[in-house]
Amino acid sequence: MAFNVTLKQSGRQFQVEANETVLAAALRQDVHLPYSCRNGACGSCKGAVVQGRIEQEPHAAAALSHEERNRGLALLCCSKALCDLEIDVREIAGIDGVPVKQLPCRVSTLERRADDVIVLKLQLPANERLQYFAGQYLEFILTDGTRRSYSMAGAPHEDGPLELHIRHMPGGRFTDHVFGAMKERDILRFEGPRGTFFLREDSDKPIVLLASGTGFAPIKAIVEHARHRNLTRPMTLYWGVRRRKDLYLAELAEQWAREIPDFGFVPVLSEPDASDAWTGRTGFVHRAVIEDLPDLSGHQVYACGAPVTVESAQREFTSHHGLPADEFHADSFAI
Structure with a gap:
């Protein structure tokens, strides 16, 4: 048995089989919805069930709160349809033609x-x-x-x-x-x-790049792509780690800051010790962003790394510092 799923924002429809998740069905039919982990850990595929009923499979508590469930939100990677559905979730443009x-x-x-x-x-x-x-x-x-x-x-x-x-x-x-x-x-x-974590090139907004640990990896790809494309949007990279030694490619980020116009690099240590001889920023990396940019209403944010970092940044940036929800793009390294 298959059910119809209608996307509220575009009116686009696709079918989901009784034994598959809404996200899996969408990807199978080249409907590009936001996602990252695909196992209920990161929360990237969150959407609202406007009409219809779903069965929500087990997932990480941090990925979908009780309050969000009460508002009709669901993790589409863990949602199986029990009837026809209408869901409110943004589609990702510009990703067609890239085969898996x-x-x-x-x-x-x-x-x-x-x-x-x-x-x-x-x-x-x-x-x-x-x-x-x-x-x-x-x-x-x-x-x-x-x-x-x-x-x-x-x-x-x-x-x-x-x-x-x-x-x-x-x-x-x-x-x-x-x-x-x-x-x-x-x-x-x-x-x-x-995944749907990639640079949206149809914007001219300044970019905040937020990485924790090896979340630097996809950020590195984005910076190198933007440089190759000669994009002129201002970019600031905030890279949060525990100790100085964890900035494993600091020299590359420092090189970008020297060579790329309007590029800034802000390393942040959460647990420096005396041997680090650290005189730079300390604390939580997302708080460093807020200290420098208390009004994020005119920015785009790309955040990648530990789930707690990504979740804290999304919550505070969008709830208290003006960042539009659809301008927060993330890849959470769920374990």
């Missing part, structure tokens, strides 16, 4: 940039090239069929290997392998591109 592929790849290099961060580069087969938008991610397909998601850190115009930034999560099956046993020329398999 499953491809093999070979490990080209592993470069340790910090105690717990490796820059992994992947070589595609000679006759393959991956089309993607700067900011999107890929999913490694492990031998048992499980998947691990990582953002691509290079801009799509580059012809070299795909670049990923991998943080070690002790006990994590994939990252333990990356940091312990993986070697150059190993073969992996992935699917991509995925």
